[in-house]
Amino acid sequence: xxxxxxxxxxxxxLEDTLDLLAFHRDDAxxxxxxxxxLVRMKKGLLKPNVxxxxxxxxxxxxxxxxxxxxxxxxRTPLADITASDLIQKKACxxxxxxxxxxxxxxxxxxxxxxxxxxxxxxxxHYNQSDFHRSGRQPCHKDGGKICYARxxxxxxxxxxxxxxxxxxxxxxxxxTLARKGGERTVDLANFxxxxxxxxxxMESHELLKEIIIPVKGAQSVYKRxxxxxxxxxxxxxxxxxxxxxxSQKNKIEDVRIVVGAMSRSPLFLVQESSSLKGKSLTDVDxxxxxxxxxxxxxxxxAVHNVGATLEYRCEMVSQMVFQALKEAAQKAIxxxx
Amino acid sequence: xxxxxxxxxxxxxPCDVMVSPNDTLLEVLRDELDLTGSKxxxxxxxxxxxxxxxxxxxxxxxxxLAMEAVGTKIKTVEGLANGDxxxxxxxxxxxxxxxxxGFCTPGMxxxxxxxxxxxxxxxxxxxRKALAGNICRCTGYAKIxxxxxxxxxxxxxxxxxxxxxxxxxxxxx
Numbered sequence: 176x177x178x179x180x181x182x183x184x185x186x187x188x189l190e191d192t193l194d195l196l197a198f199h200r201d202d203a204x205x206x207x208x209x210x211x212x213l214v215r216m217k218k219g220l221l222k223p224n225v226x227x228x229x230x231x232x233x234x235x236x237x238x239x240x241x242x243x244x245x246x247x248x249x250r251t252p253l254a255d256i257t258a259s260d261l262i263q264k265k266a267c268x269x270x271x272x273x274x275x276x277x278x279x280x281x282x283x284x285x286x287x288x289x290x291x292x293x294x295x296x297x298x299x300h301y302n303q304s305d306f307h308r309s310g311r312q313p314c315h316k317d318g319g320k321i322c323y324a325r326x327x328x329x330x331x332x333x334x335x336x337x338x339x340x341x342x343x344x345x346x347x348x349x350x351t352l353a354r355k356g357g358e359r360t361v362d363l364a365n366f367x368x369x370x371x372x373x374x375x376x377m378e379s380h381e382l383l384k385e386i387i388i389p390v391k392g393a394q395s396v397y398k399r400x401x402x403x404x405x406x407x408x409x410x411x412x413x414x415x416x417x418x419x420x421x422s423q424k425n426k427i428e429d430v431r432i433v434v435g436a437m438s439r440s441p442l443f444l445v446q447e448s449s450s451l452k453g454k455s456l457t458d459v460d461x462x463x464x465x466x467x468x469x470x471x472x473x474x475x476x477a478v479h480n481v482g483a484t485l486e487y488r489c490e491m492v493s494q495m496v497f498q499a500l501k502e503a504a505q506k507a508i509x510x511x512x
Numbered sequence: 513x514x515x516x517x518x519x520x521x522x523x524x525x526p527c528d529v530m531v532s533p534n535d536t537l538l539e540v541l542r543d544e545l546d547l548t549g550s551k552x553x554x555x556x557x558x559x560x561x562x563x564x565x566x567x568x569x570x571x572x573x574x575x576x577l578a579m580e581a582v583g584t585k586i587k588t589v590e591g592l593a594n595g596d597x598x599x600x601x602x603x604x605x606x607x608x609x610x611x612x613x614g615f616c617t618p619g620m621x622x623x624x625x626x627x628x629x630x631x632x633x634x635x636x637x638x639x640r641k642a643l644a645g646n647i648c649r650c651t652g653y654a655k656i657x658x659x660x661x662x663x664x665x666x667x668x669x670x671x672x673x674x675x676x677x678x679x680x681x682x683x684x685x
Binding site: 176177178179180181182183185206209210213214217218226228230254277278279282284285404405406 | 532533534535536539555556557558560566569570571572575576577579580641642644645646647
């Protein structure tokens with residue numbers, strides 16, 4: 176498969192990159208690792224006139240801890256994250272998520288964490304070759320007015336299958352978006368539109384610059400289900416952050432449950448999360464109840480568009496959340512001894 | 513669209529080539545430089561048969577633009593052998609019958625070579641994890657894993673290691 180034609184620009188500094196983005200706007204796409212973008216371009220899903228490569232922006236590749244926050248440059252390769260002791264110790268869910276993205280020896284050296292968060296939503300009706308799609312009416316994401324995943328849907332129901340985003344949302348991460356003449360920081364949980372066509376609440380001249388993870392003294396776990404681990408995107412995944420109470424022994428102070436690959440964005444389940452506050456770390460029944468409730472909440476958003484049957488995916492939400500909660504609680508108990 | 517002249521460092525040799533911005537590294541290697549060892553199979557980063565090394569790390573050349581490879585050290589499967597003498601890993605692949613149709617072999621060799629550089633005596637699980645991104649449609653995985661595990665580390669209980677052929681020479685033109 177050939178790539179469509181485009182102009183290649185390789186700016187040397189962040190300022191130049193933002194200038195170019197401000198000039199080209201929708202005409203341009205950012206090329207970091209290319210493991211998602213180039214596949215889409217080969218399939219004719221995207222035809223940008225300009226690719227702006229981040230190859231020279233080595234400054235955007237770093238991991239360090241500062242004032243109680245872990246800061247990660249958006250261009251940091253996944254391999255650097257899985258090799259980082261800091262991430263493994265203090266943001267374990269992100270470590271576990273990055274370890275499971277694609278094939279270790281392949282995507283990890285090219286693929287970046289920023290690219291993983293900003294990978295476009297997927298749907299098995301849409302992510303097909305030009306030839307496949309040419310045989311039928313275009314869907315919402317393809318510029319038409321039909322949804323093949325859900326009958327009579329008035330909008331696109333593509334699914335966000337990013338491992339990194341699910342884990343980061345569970346960790347309560349924020350992201351910094353830079354543009355010419357300024358930047359803004361947004362909570363990852365508020366970064367998503369409910370539109371499958373353009374799932375991210377960012378402008379075309381903005382560039383994801385940094386990921387900021389608060390270090391809360393909490394345990395985090397990421398669980399993922401996929402058919403073939405090295406090739407496939409997750410069909411269900413869950414990230415959990417669990418903070419044990421300092422004053423009360425074996426009690427939970429705070430929990431964040433995030434379910435991924437079930438909707439247009441990762442789902443932060445507020446109700447299920449708060450239901451576990453004040454519960455015991457060994458209260459398996461409460462975990463089971465929260466997990467079942469997560470399944471019900473997530474099921475209302477899901478459509479049958481990422482491979483496995485919808486029923487199976489929904490049931491597995493409960494399993495993923497339950498396992499993640501149990502493992503996080505066990506880790507909290509082990510740490511306290 | 514105009515072609516641009518770039519210099520790529522391939523197998524320790526500088527190569528001047530004219531490329532379009534939309535040429536992948538794999539297309540340049542195969543079509544411009546006649547290095548047809550790296551194979552073009554799925555073209556979308558799934559099968560791993562186009563694996564090459566960029567600065568010592570295995571990457572998929574079908575999803576790497578040629579322009580992005582400027583300034584890096586590229587090694588293809590043609591660069592594994594030392595002159596006309598095969599590397600230990602390649603010899604081991606032959607000894608263990610790890611080559612069937614041969615289409616996945618260049619990618620398998622490059623992934624395994626990167627693993628062995630980092631960890632000269634990996635266990636089975638590590639090898640399988642390292643090769644997880646390479647698909648063999650002949651399904652000859654067991655022999656491939658054996659070949660990697662026994663590279664430079666022949667086993668007394670492995671008949672393939674015991675009957676190892678004499679150092680295999682690459683046939684001349």
